Amino acid sequence: MPQRKAPRATSRARTAVREERPLDRTRAPVLGAPVPLALPELSRFTLSCGVQVALVERHDLPLVAAEVLVPGGASAVPAPSAGLASLTADMLDEGAGGRSAVELARLLEGLGATLDSAAGYDDGHLTLLALRPRFAEALTLLVDLLRRPDFDEGELDRVRRERMDLALQLVDEPRAVANDALSRLLYGPDHPWGPPLLGTRATLARLGSAEVAEHHRQRYHAGNVTILVAGDVTEGELRDLLEACLARWERRATPPCTVPAAPQPDCPRLCLVDRAGAAQSEIRVGCVAAARSSPDYFPIVVLNTVLGGAFTSRLNTRLREEKGLTYGARSGFHARCAPGPFVARAAVHTPVTDQAVGVFLEELERLIEEPVPDEELERAKHYAALRLPQRFETVGDLVARLAELSLYHLPDDYWAGYVRRLMAVDAARVREAARRYLDPRRMTVVVVGDRAAVERPLRGLGMALEVMPGAAP
Amino acid sequence: MNVDIPHTRFRLDSGIDVVVHEDHRLPLVAVNVWYRVGSGHEVPGPTGFAHLFEHLMFEGSAHVPPGAFDHLLEGVGGSNNGSTSTDRTNYWINVPACALELALWLESDRMGFLLEAMDQHKLDVQRDVVKNERRQSYENRPYGLVWETVTGNLYPEGHPYHHPVIGSMADLEAATLDDVHHFFRTWYAPGNAAIAIAGDVTVERARALVQRYFGSLPAGAAPPMVEWPSAALERPSELVLEDRVQLARLVLAWHSPVHYTEEDAALALLAQVLADGKSSRLYHRLVHDEQSAQDVSAWQSGAQHGGAFEIGVTAKPDLGLGVLEAAVREELERVVREGVEEAELGRAVARLEAGFVQALERIGGFGGKADQLNEYLMFAGDPGYVGEDLERYRRVTPAGVAEAARRWLTEAHAVAVSVVPEGRRRLAAGAAA
Numbered sequence: 001m002p003q004r005k006a007p008r009a010t011s012r013a014r015t016a017v018r019e020e021r022p023l024d025r026t027r028a029p030v031l032g033a034p035v036p037l038a039l040p041e042l043s044r045f046t047l048s049c050g051v052q053v054a055l056v057e058r059h060d061l062p063l064v065a066a067e068v069l070v071p072g073g074a075s076a077v078p079a080p081s082a083g084l085a086s087l088t089a090d091m092l093d094e095g096a097g098g099r100s101a102v103e104l105a106r107l108l109e110g111l112g113a114t115l116d117s118a119a120g121y122d123d124g125h126l127t128l129l130a131l132r133p134r135f136a137e138a139l140t141l142l143v144d145l146l147r148r149p150d151f152d153e154g155e156l157d158r159v160r161r162e163r164m165d166l167a168l169q170l171v172d173e174p175r176a177v178a179n180d181a182l183s184r185l186l187y188g189p190d191h192p193w194g195p196p197l198l199g200t201r202a203t204l205a206r207l208g209s210a211e212v213a214e215h216h217r218q219r220y221h222a223g224n225v226t227i228l229v230a231g232d233v234t235e236g237e238l239r240d241l242l243e244a245c246l247a248r249w250e251r252r253a254t255p256p257c258t259v260p261a262a263p264q265p266d267c268p269r270l271c272l273v274d275r276a277g278a279a280q281s282e283i284r285v286g287c288v289a290a291a292r293s294s295p296d297y298f299p300i301v302v303l304n305t306v307l308g309g310a311f312t313s314r315l316n317t318r319l320r321e322e323k324g325l326t327y328g329a330r331s332g333f334h335a336r337c338a339p340g341p342f343v344a345r346a347a348v349h350t351p352v353t354d355q356a357v358g359v360f361l362e363e364l365e366r367l368i369e370e371p372v373p374d375e376e377l378e379r380a381k382h383y384a385a386l387r388l389p390q391r392f393e394t395v396g397d398l399v400a401r402l403a404e405l406s407l408y409h410l411p412d413d414y415w416a417g418y419v420r421r422l423m424a425v426d427a428a429r430v431r432e433a434a435r436r437y438l439d440p441r442r443m444t445v446v447v448v449g450d451r452a453a454v455e456r457p458l459r460g461l462g463m464a465l466e467v468m469p470g471a472a473p
Numbered sequence: 474m475n476v477d478i479p480h481t482r483f484r485l486d487s488g489i490d491v492v493v494h495e496d497h498r499l500p501l502v503a504v505n506v507w508y509r510v511g512s513g514h515e516v517p518g519p520t521g522f523a524h525l526f527e528h529l530m531f532e533g534s535a536h537v538p539p540g541a542f543d544h545l546l547e548g549v550g551g552s553n554n555g556s557t558s559t560d561r562t563n564y565w566i567n568v569p570a571c572a573l574e575l576a577l578w579l580e581s582d583r584m585g586f587l588l589e590a591m592d593q594h595k596l597d598v599q600r601d602v603v604k605n606e607r608r609q610s611y612e613n614r615p616y617g618l619v620w621e622t623v624t625g626n627l628y629p630e631g632h633p634y635h636h637p638v639i640g641s642m643a644d645l646e647a648a649t650l651d652d653v654h655h656f657f658r659t660w661y662a663p664g665n666a667a668i669a670i671a672g673d674v675t676v677e678r679a680r681a682l683v684q685r686y687f688g689s690l691p692a693g694a695a696p697p698m699v700e701w702p703s704a705a706l707e708r709p710s711e712l713v714l715e716d717r718v719q720l721a722r723l724v725l726a727w728h729s730p731v732h733y734t735e736e737d738a739a740l741a742l743l744a745q746v747l748a749d750g751k752s753s754r755l756y757h758r759l760v761h762d763e764q765s766a767q768d769v770s771a772w773q774s775g776a777q778h779g780g781a782f783e784i785g786v787t788a789k790p791d792l793g794l795g796v797l798e799a800a801v802r803e804e805l806e807r808v809v810r811e812g813v814e815e816a817e818l819g820r821a822v823a824r825l826e827a828g829f830v831q832a833l834e835r836i837g838g839f840g841g842k843a844d845q846l847n848e849y850l851m852f853a854g855d856p857g858y859v860g861e862d863l864e865r866y867r868r869v870t871p872a873g874v875a876e877a878a879r880r881w882l883t884e885a886h887a888v889a890v891s892v893v894p895e896g897r898r899r900l901a902a903g904a905a906a
Binding site: 028031034035036037061062063101104111112114131161165166168169174278280310311312317325326327349384385386387388390393396 | 474498501543548549570581598600604612718787789790834835
């Protein structure tokens with residue numbers, strides 16, 4: 001952080017080494033207390049067009065990162081048009097502001113700037129990373145992409161076909177097959193989060209430049225976006241740059257974006273997707289869980305750290321470190337603007353597929369049945385809390401933290417209270433969260449693997465098994 | 474724009490090189506340890522062993538019980554990892570600054586006292602983990618076996634770069650506890666290691682702590698010299714792999730210069746001119762204009778004793794690879810004949826320059842400042858080489874690119890691997906149309 005207020009000489013790392021203490025290798029060294037992260041100063045201002053800007057200045061390296069955040073994303077698109085938010089974001093640099101795609105690429109590459117545009121479940125975004133001397137010029141190109149994309153029919157046709165061919169390629173990628181199958185099962189085909197962000201070959205085939213232009217018109221305007229910047233630029237400089245290219249940007253009404261409730265299954269499901277001869281089975285265990293705004297957010301962070309958020313979590317310890325069944329097992333709560341999925345995952349050697357599924361379910365059950373022991377709980381809390389500084393290391397990290405505040409309407413002092421709120425979580429809250437979100441009776445299990453080898457053992461788990469045909473192009 | 478990682482360098486009596494860089498922006502510190510051993514040093518012996526051994530380094534040592542390495546680090550919010558290449562093995566730990574001593578205690582214990590706590594169970598479990606890594610990252614992944622096919626044909630049997638770092642299933646299966654002991658004694662002597670520390674610590678304190686934890690470790694025997702025979706292709710090599718893929722992909726590979734040479738820089742920039750970004754030649758022609766390719770990629774990977782220049786092209790559905798190979802070779806000939814434009818080269822250098830500055834943002838992890846210090850120390854002979862490294866790219870001229878392309882690519886033989894959907898060998902490059 002740019003420690004403009006906090007003096008940096010407070011670090012415990014600066015106290016003298018007690019040389020006279022003899023080295024005893026049999027014990028781990030006693031550590032001093034960690035120095036809390038000195039959070040960088042955040043400034044906010046509003047442009048004359050009404051767009052809100054948040055800035056964290058940091059001047060130690062000549063780099064600036066910027067993001068234009070466009071709330072909406074796949075959440076704003078009905079399932080039959082799945083892929084529209086991603087396609088729109090992808091089309092922004094395919095010709096804009098009177099320049100062709102290649103002319104834009106040459107200019108940006110000549111500046112050494114990285115400009116990406118993409119869409120997620122809750123937002124579209126343009127992100128820029130540039131050296132300070134070239135930031136102003138790169139920013140004007142970003143604004144051309146944002147405000148004046150061509151959406152040329154010929155270019156769109158090519159990009160859409162590229163994305164359809166990518167969807168075709170993914171039928172052979174077991175991880176993608178497993179993820180997509182789980183989302184489809186959890187949210188159903190009619191929910192905006194059921195199909196993949198990329199869309200499917202069928203939905204993409206329906207999308208033309210009219211749909212893309214309309215999505216852009218509805219979302220990419222001064223009434224919907226926020227701009228987040230971090231790095232080697234002053235507030236005055238940034239304001240002048242942005243006013244020069246956004247002064248008269250139009251505000252429109254943004255259609256409301258309401259994500260429908262997801263179906264809640266009343267019994268566990270087990271789905272097998274055949275991948276004949278596969279050396280491993282891709283396993284997913286998931287359910288619809290919590291929104292980013294949930295009051296359970298901090299208990300969930302701790303719960304997930306205990307279960308599968310870290311290397312030493314229960315899932316990885318049992319499946320990898322004790323048994324060697326996998327290269328790694330993890331879990332995560334994907335908190336979004338509405339309840340997002342909880343997903344636990346591993347790729348395991350084919351012959352141990354049923355055993356591994358059993359371990360996943362056992363570990364969920366154990367979190368419900370037994371309180372997390374104190375020592376393990378403390379380790380999980382410290383893990384999550386003490387990693388905070390690592391999330392503020394680069395200017396890109398800073399912009400991502402600002403975007404999180406903005407997209408999920410978190411207060412400016414959110415990061416200042418983060419450690420305190422994490423450390424306040426106790427075993428009872430963790431167990432309560434486990435009961436609410438990790439009930440094995442509501443879990444959907446997906447296995448992408450060799451049906452001939454795994455079907456019979458999986459049936460032995462006693463869950464109703466649905467066999468889905470192998471992924472087809 | 475200049476790049477620099479200010480540092481202090483010294484050597485302990487045990488022969489360990491130490492480099493320290495102060496960065497007080499955040500209350501974090503990174504410890505990074507490199508050993509001069511990679512999969513190339515396994516020859517002769519079971520393949521994949523250097524990497525399997527890397528896994529065992531996290532499983533505890535004389536004073537660190539099994540599981541404690543990760544428990545202690547994650548308990549203070551730390552993160553850690555390691556990786557093995559053909560030439561070296563690296564390990565990194567990122568922790569809050571107050572836990573530097575913990576990181577050094579753990580690193581010194583596994584450097585000095587690993588074998589006291591080694592047992593068959595640890596080997597067996599990690600062997601299974603690595604076999605699952607091989608399944609996950611290579612066997613059960615589309616196009617996953619292309620890389621070992623490339624190196625297996627670029628280098629002759631018995632050459633240190635012939636086999637993949639991950640090794641073969643049979644060799645992993647055959648590895649014994651004796652192999653573990655022998656490998657540690659041969660390659661993991663302190664004199665074969667280097668430590669870089671970057672972050673919120675003073676040079677004085679880092680020096681005192683490193684001396685405390687590593688100073689008493691015995692230097693160990695000097696590692697043996699490995700023969701690195703030169704390798705060249707005497708004839709072109711064409712291979713076809715049938716795989717569970719929808720789109721055919723061609724990978725062309727040539728021998729190329731070792732890392733940190735002028736020609737290595739010229740070819741790295743050529744790779745960008747050819748396939749990095751939407752204005753690059755192959756992207757523009759094959760993906761944008763002709764729409765015969767789904768994607769293109771090119772890269773120069775210089776290693777210590779040889780390099781490989783590779784170009785990958787994925788065909789659109791049902792399209793054969795012969796047309797794409799012809800187009801790629803035509804573009805290479807054009808580079809040799811007409812050179813590249815100053816502006817093209819300028820764009821490539823501009824992006825590299827930005828990448829060099831971005832790489833100064835992180836103190837630890839793969840590619841962070843501590844890792845860079847060790848990389849430059851070990852392979853360029855100077856931990857402070859970063860500025861000179863960027864200059865190396867800035868010095869490249871259009872004529873230099875054309876000359877390197879002629880010498881290493883158009884006038885040399887290549888390995889061509891066609892990966893085609895099962896049962897569709899006629900899509901392969903070189904197949905009769």
